[in-house]
Amino acid sequence: MKPMTAPCAGMPTACLDTLDGLPDAIMVLNHTEAVTHLNRQARMLLCRDDAVAPPVPIWHFVAPASRAEIREITRNTLSAAECPYPETTFEVTLRRSDASTFLAEMAVGRLPAPQALLAASFRDITARKDSEARMVRLLSDAHESRQRVESLAAETIAQAEALAASESRLSMVLHSVRDGYWDWDVRNKVVHSNPQFAEILGLDAPNGPLLSPDAITALVIDADRADMAAALRRHLRGQTQNLIHECRVSRKDGTLAWIEFRGQVISRDSRGRALRATGLITDISEKKQLDQERRRTMKMEAIGELAAGVAHEINTPLQFVGDNLAFLQSQTARATKAFQLVADIRTQVSASPLWRVLGGDLLAAADEADLSYARNEIPEAIREALDGLDRVSKIVQALKEFSHQGPSERVAVDLNRMIENTVTLTRNEWKYVAEIETDLEPGLPHVHCVPHECGQLLVNLVVNAAHAIRAMADGKKGLLTIVSRAVAGQVEIRVSDTGCGIPPEIRNRIFDPFFTTKPIGQGTGQGLALAQATVKRHRGTISFQSEIGRGTVFSVRLPIDAIGTGDETDLVR
Amino acid sequence: MKRILFVDDDLAVLRGLERVLRAYGDQWKCVFIGNPAEALDLIGTGWPDAVVSDMRMPRIDGIEVLAKARADRPDCARLILSGEVGTGALLPLLAVAHQCIGKPCKADLLVRILTRLLISDDSGTSAKLNEKLRGLLGLPVMPTRHRELSEALNAAPVEREAKVLQALSRSPAMTSKILQAAGCVRLGSAQGVASLTDAIRLLGPETIAALINSDSCRPMSEVDIDLTRRRIWREGAAATAVARAIATVEQCAPEVAAQAVLLTVLSGAGTILLDATWHEDYVSMLAEAETEARDRTVPELERDRFGVSSAEAAARLFRLWGIHDPTVDLVATLDDAGKQTTGTLGPSGIAHIAKALVRMRPGTGLQPDSLDYLVRLGLVDRLPAWEKLAELQSEPEPC
Numbered sequence: 001m002k003p004m005t006a007p008c009a010g011m012p013t014a015c016l017d018t019l020d021g022l023p024d025a026i027m028v029l030n031h032t033e034a035v036t037h038l039n040r041q042a043r044m045l046l047c048r049d050d051a052v053a054p055p056v057p058i059w060h061f062v063a064p065a066s067r068a069e070i071r072e073i074t075r076n077t078l079s080a081a082e083c084p085y086p087e088t089t090f091e092v093t094l095r096r097s098d099a100s101t102f103l104a105e106m107a108v109g110r111l112p113a114p115q116a117l118l119a120a121s122f123r124d125i126t127a128r129k130d131s132e133a134r135m136v137r138l139l140s141d142a143h144e145s146r147q148r149v150e151s152l153a154a155e156t157i158a159q160a161e162a163l164a165a166s167e168s169r170l171s172m173v174l175h176s177v178r179d180g181y182w183d184w185d186v187r188n189k190v191v192h193s194n195p196q197f198a199e200i201l202g203l204d205a206p207n208g209p210l211l212s213p214d215a216i217t218a219l220v221i222d223a224d225r226a227d228m229a230a231a232l233r234r235h236l237r238g239q240t241q242n243l244i245h246e247c248r249v250s251r252k253d254g255t256l257a258w259i260e261f262r263g264q265v266i267s268r269d270s271r272g273r274a275l276r277a278t279g280l281i282t283d284i285s286e287k288k289q290l291d292q293e294r295r296r297t298m299k300m301e302a303i304g305e306l307a308a309g310v311a312h313e314i315n316t317p318l319q320f321v322g323d324n325l326a327f328l329q330s331q332t333a334r335a336t337k338a339f340q341l342v343a344d345i346r347t348q349v350s351a352s353p354l355w356r357v358l359g360g361d362l363l364a365a366a367d368e369a370d371l372s373y374a375r376n377e378i379p380e381a382i383r384e385a386l387d388g389l390d391r392v393s394k395i396v397q398a399l400k401e402f403s404h405q406g407p408s409e410r411v412a413v414d415l416n417r418m419i420e421n422t423v424t425l426t427r428n429e430w431k432y433v434a435e436i437e438t439d440l441e442p443g444l445p446h447v448h449c450v451p452h453e454c455g456q457l458l459v460n461l462v463v464n465a466a467h468a469i470r471a472m473a474d475g476k477k478g479l480l481t482i483v484s485r486a487v488a489g490q491v492e493i494r495v496s497d498t499g500c501g502i503p504p505e506i507r508n509r510i511f512d513p514f515f516t517t518k519p520i521g522q523g524t525g526q527g528l529a530l531a532q533a534t535v536k537r538h539r540g541t542i543s544f545q546s547e548i549g550r551g552t553v554f555s556v557r558l559p560i561d562a563i564g565t566g567d568e569t570d571l572v573r
Numbered sequence: 574m575k576r577i578l579f580v581d582d583d584l585a586v587l588r589g590l591e592r593v594l595r596a597y598g599d600q601w602k603c604v605f606i607g608n609p610a611e612a613l614d615l616i617g618t619g620w621p622d623a624v625v626s627d628m629r630m631p632r633i634d635g636i637e638v639l640a641k642a643r644a645d646r647p648d649c650a651r652l653i654l655s656g657e658v659g660t661g662a663l664l665p666l667l668a669v670a671h672q673c674i675g676k677p678c679k680a681d682l683l684v685r686i687l688t689r690l691l692i693s694d695d696s697g698t699s700a701k702l703n704e705k706l707r708g709l710l711g712l713p714v715m716p717t718r719h720r721e722l723s724e725a726l727n728a729a730p731v732e733r734e735a736k737v738l739q740a741l742s743r744s745p746a747m748t749s750k751i752l753q754a755a756g757c758v759r760l761g762s763a764q765g766v767a768s769l770t771d772a773i774r775l776l777g778p779e780t781i782a783a784l785i786n787s788d789s790c791r792p793m794s795e796v797d798i799d800l801t802r803r804r805i806w807r808e809g810a811a812a813t814a815v816a817r818a819i820a821t822v823e824q825c826a827p828e829v830a831a832q833a834v835l836l837t838v839l840s841g842a843g844t845i846l847l848d849a850t851w852h853e854d855y856v857s858m859l860a861e862a863e864t865e866a867r868d869r870t871v872p873e874l875e876r877d878r879f880g881v882s883s884a885e886a887a888a889r890l891f892r893l894w895g896i897h898d899p900t901v902d903l904v905a906t907l908d909d910a911g912k913q914t915t916g917t918l919g920p921s922g923i924a925h926i927a928k929a930l931v932r933m934r935p936g937t938g939l940q941p942d943s944l945d946y947l948v949r950l951g952l953v954d955r956l957p958a959w960e961k962l963a964e965l966q967s968e969p970e971p972c
Binding site: 308311312313315316317318319320321322323324326327330389393411412414442443446561 | 583585586588589590592593595596654656657675676677678679680681731770771774777826827828
């Protein structure tokens with residue numbers, strides 16, 4: 001057997017040939033880390049024809065990036081005390097003869113030989129690595145995309161949910177609020193709306209949520225329409241930031257409602273013309289009514305104060321006018337006696353010569369003073385003046401009591417007295433159309449109530465009754481009757497008239513605020529609404545019976561002792 | 574001749590009054606002053622027997638004018654004649670004015686009021702009583718009753734009125750003061766305030782509380798309350814209770830019962846008044862009444878000693894205070910059985926019988942004239958039942 005060439009010293013050639021039959025690529029290195037042999041597999045992997053001899057430094061076969069690593073491994077292995085079997089593999093980048101590189105998995109072992117020899121077995125793992133990398137990449141891609149999909153999905157779901165929620169919220173809001181929602185397609189003249197919109201306006205909405213803007217503006221009462229149109233025009237032209245406008249609309253059922261329109265143009269075309277506007281409408285009738293009531297209360301309080309002051313001021317002249325008339329009355333009574341005496345003497349002395357001289361002047365003076373007429377008429381005139389004074393005193397007294405009603409708190413009130421005062425003070429309303437009769441229960445229990453509110457209630461009922469009689473227009477005087485009765489812990493007041501009666505078709509609406517049968521400008525439609533509000537605040541009831549052409553009876557019942565049961569807060573306004 | 578001073582800053586008012594009062598020149602000497610400061614000077618001389626003043630005047634108001642009159646001559650009659658008296662000034666007003674009359678006040682009404690107040694006193698005792706009455710701010714109040722009323726005023730609103738009425742029905746002093754105050758608010762005896770319930774409602778609990786805590790309703794000191802006074806108060810309360818009980822068993826209408834109780838309470842004021850004015854005399858008179866019960870009635874004995882019966886004395890005070898005229902007339906004649914209305918048993922009849930029953934001594938019957946009255950009414954058969962009611966009420970009350 002031929003000894004091994006120098007580089008493969010200590011390695012029998014047969015062994016080297018054997019190496020060719022192994023499936024793994026093997027390179028043999030000498031102690032100087034030079035490659036002395038490559039087996040067939042190694043030659044194939046490294047693209048070398050020769051089996052390498054003379055020895056070639058290992059870095060010829062290693063890519064620069066892996067040289068340091070290889071060197072460290074080979075040195076460690078060479079210097080190891082024992083012959084370690086390769087226990088671990090490592091990955092290095094090897095270099096082919098054509099300078100291309102590939103990734104190899106390598107294990108290095110030391111051969112037990114006189115001179116240290118290293119055997120490094122390796123294989124090309126590029127493909128594996130590639131597929132691994134591809135796999136990893138695929139996997140990571142997959143993972144990533146799944147995450148993306150998932151997050152996308154989650155996002156979508158969240159968005160969808162949010163959308164759904166907000167949509168349902170919006171629709172819930174739009175359906176549950178008292179406000180009417182409108183979305184106006186200005187160019188196509190269509191208004192989308194929620195059901196409340198039509199309801200508030202008292203509209204039949206045969207087309208569901210679609211309405212025509214003209215149908216809406218047609219509801220605004222004539223008196224308010226021009227203002228409404230102007231406000232709308234200003235906003236559409238961009239002259240106002242927001243559309244906020246209050247107006248009255250006449251509902252299909254004939255009731256009148258105060259509506260507040262609020263909204264905004266939300267898109268315009270390039271020329272600034274409004275395309276779309278949205279907003280809300282609110283029924284503010286109640287608020288308006290409260291406002292009016294509050295204003296009325298304040299007005300009443302102011303008038304009350306004024307009237308009390310005026311009454312006081314009037315009382316002083318009434319005092320001395322009365323005294324002076326009383327004085328004149330007693331003086332004339334005495335003077336009449338004197339006149340009588342003069343008349344008697346005149347008949348007795350008319351024949352005397354002296355009378356002939358002086359009597360002419362006296363007679364002339366008496367004639368000039370129209371003495372015979374004055375003698376009868378002066379006492380009569382004074383009596384009538386005193387009667388008139390009595391009436392004025394009564395009116396002032398009634399006014400004083402009626403107006404001197406202090407703050408809006410409940411006190412015990414004698415409703416009989418209040419009824420009498422009401423009759424005195426409303427005389428102008430009924431005196432030409434009706435006789436008035438009162439049938440008041442003596443000793444009627446006092447009712448705890450807010451005096452000026454109850455006074456107003458009585459005035460409203462009496463005035464309404466007088467107007468009902470006037471509406472008969474038959475020239476005959478009607479009869480207005482006021483009855484008071486104590487009934488089981490309550491006081492009942494009935495105000496009856498022989499007037500025109502209330503048509504059945506409007507009987508359910510007469511207590512509605514702003515409902516009036518009088519021409520616009522003559523009735524506020526507040527009288528009975530206020531009456532009802534007052535009665536409710538006092539925990540009472542108000543009802544009526546009516547017959548067309550025969551008359552109407554309004555019955556108010558108020559609890560005698562409202563103390564402790566009344567909600568005091570609603571009185572504090 | 575009585576001297577009256579009129580004060581008003583409106584001269585037309587004064588001239589009007591002067592013209593209508595000219596006809597009464599033989600009864601009264603009237604002076605009319607438009608400047609309140611001058612009026613104070615005249616009052617300072619002690620000249621007027623009566624002062625009638627406007628309420629609102631520049632610088633010096635009606636209260637100041639009357640206060641001066643009260644200070645310089647407590648026996649001077651003091652009236653406000655005004656278009657307006659707010660409840661705000663009510664307490665200071667009541668401390669100086671006997672009554673308030675509203676403008677416009679008709680001449681004949683004013684004359685009637687003045688005539689009653691300035692009636693010339695014939696007998697010496699009666700004149701002295703009038704003097705005392707004009708100086709009187711209020712009747713002595715029994716401490717127990719004062720406490721009762723204070724508690725009633727603090728009761729829950731739903732039961733307050735009933736409790737206040739109940740407490741007042743045992744206190745002539747506070748009842749009459751409240752009627753006087755209500756009359757002032759209502760301005761004048763022309764309308765007056767006939768029912769105690771109306772008066773309570775008109776004044777309201779706050780004003781009533783302020784009133785009974787003012788000088789005019791001061792509770793009597795315990796040391797001054799002797800047996801006689803206890804007895805007087807007890808009998809008064811008993812009479813009221815009997816009146817109410819009779820009204821109940823006779824099923825009278827609520828307003829009749831209420832007026833019967835009111836008349837009984839008010840007449841009780843007279844006894845308190847006479848006792849407070851002439852305590853020792855009154856004690857001895859009561860002793861005399863014990864022994865002479867069969868022959869002379871208490872009112873007769875009162876007239877002998879004081880010139881007026883207690884009921885008449887009370888009526889004088891109430892007229893001065895402007896309390897509802899018809900009510901006062903009934904109080905004045907309450908003790909006189911012959912003056913009671915016949916036909917049906919009315920409020921004053923009930924009050925009369927109730928008082929007679931309470932005064933009745935054990936073993937003696939009803940006074941003959943009261944008995945006659947019941948005969949006239951045809952109600953003698955009811956007497957035993959009423960006597961039982963009176964017995965129930967005369968149980969000594971723990972004081």
